Amino acid sequence: MIEFEYTIKDRDGIHARPAGAIIKAASNFKSEIKISCRDRSESLKNGIFALLGMGIRCADTIKVSCNGVDEAAAAEAMRKSFEDYL
Numbered sequence: 741m742i743e744f745e746y747t748i749k750d751r752d753g754i755h756a757r758p759a760g761a762i763i764k765a766a767s768n769f770k771s772e773i774k775i776s777c778r779d780r781s782e783s784l785k786n787g788i789f790a791l792l793g794m795g796i797r798c799a800d801t802i803k804v805s806c807n808g809v810d811e812a813a814a815a816e817a818m819r820k821s822f823e824d825y826l
Contacts, residue, residue, distance in 0.1 A: 742807075742815040743804065743815075744803070746804065746819070746822045746826075747801045748802065748826050750798060750825075754796040759792055762825060763788050766785060766814070766818065767785065768817070769808070769817070770808050771806045771810050773806050774804070774805050777800055777803075778800070804818050804822070
C-alpha cells in the first residue's frame with residue numbers, strides 16, 4: 741500500500757470539474773484507490789458524487805491510499821492529478 745497526503749489549494753475545494761478528472765484518472769488503474777478527509781473515507785471508484793459528497797474544502801488535508809498490483813503507478817498518477825487540478 742502506498743499513501744500520500746495533499747493539502748487542497750483550490751479556493752473552491754473539490755468541485756465538479758477537478759473531481760471528474762480525478763475519478764477518470766483513478767479508473768485507469770486496477771488498484772483500489774481511497775481518499776480520506778476528516779472522519780470520512782471513499783473509494784475514488786465509487787464515482788463523482790461520492791467524492792463531492794465528502795465536502796472537501798480549501799486547506800483541507802486529504803490522504804490518498806493506493807493498494808493493488810499497479811499501486812505505484814496509481815499513486816504517482818493520483819498525486820499528479822491532485823497537483824494539476826487542485
